[in-house]
Amino acid sequence: MDLPAPPRHYQNGLYSSLRVDTPTSEVPPVIHSDASLDAALESFSAAELRQLLRLAIQKHPSLASDVTLEHAQQSSFKASKSVSFVHYSNSVWHTLNAKQYSDPDKEHQHADRAVQKVANDISTVASQVHRQSSLATKKNALEALRKIGRSVCLATGVVGDRVKEVLGCNKIFVAAIVKVANSFTEDDRRTLWAGGSGTEILKRLDQLDELRKCYRVFEGFEVVLELMKREDGLDGSLYC
Known part of the structure; x- marks a missing residue:
């Protein structure tokens, strides 16, 4: 005896099912071309794709280990990859000295365009750094933003004055460099100070702090120094 048909909204939904009285062995396989499959996947939102993946894992539990392995490999790659940000600090210098x-x-x-260009470069650097990033990437980003901050402070002329006026007073630069400084883990700091590079990094940040105070810009920058000097949870001493 056939069961009644499911409601219409369920028939047209994302997860319609086979009739329970139909043996799965009798269901002919459906072959999809790569193009049609790509089109179908692109039509789903990220949330829908996650739900589809969960359903697939429920049906094929072995997929769970594949997903976990891929995630671990990507995390390991990010942790070992070193990203350079020299292009952005150089770009800001050229923008300010055009x-x-x-x-x-x-x-x-041109001054108004320069403000937007410098702001975009600052935001782009910060957006590429996370706590999972390699220590080299974090150091590169911190140094690039330090150079950008110095260039903004020392900029002159109509363009330089405009960039300093706008970006020196809002939170774009400070938020970006604080984000990068906050990405350093306790292990990162131990490595910095054990290797001796922490002293040089802090010295350069202190120099920028003194410079920005002279021009009365980048309010809140001192948070970066506090983050890089954060206390060691083991014995309460400062890394520096």
């Missing part, structure tokens, strides 16, 4: 325009209107237009 040719001067004789036309005042063009000069001010």
Whole structure:
């Protein structure tokens, strides 16, 4: 005896099922082309794809180990990968030192574009650093942002003054460099100070702190110094 058909909204839903009286061995396999499969996957949201994956894992438990292994491999790759941010610090320097325009209107237009360009470079550096990132990547990002901060402080002319006026007073730069400093784990700090590089990093950050105070910009920067000097949870002493 056939069971009644499921409600219409269920038939048209994402997870419609086979009739329970139909042996699965009699269901012909459905062959999908790569193109049709890609189109189907792209039509789902991230939440729907996660739900599909959970359902697939329930049906094929071995997939769980595959997913876990892939996650571990990606985390390991991120932890070992070293990302350079020299391009961004150089880009900011060139933006701030671009040719001067004789036309005042063009000069001010360029200054406004420069503000956006520098802000984007700052945000891009910070967005690529996480607690799972390698220590080398974190150090590179911190140094790149330090150079950017120094370039902004020392910038002159219509462009430099405009960038300093806007970015020196808002929280974009400080939020970015605090995010990077906060990504350093306790193990990262132990490695820094044990290897001696922590002293040089802190010295350069102190120099930027003194410079930005002279120009009265980047309020809140002292948080970076506090984070890099954070107390050792083992004996209460400072790493520096």
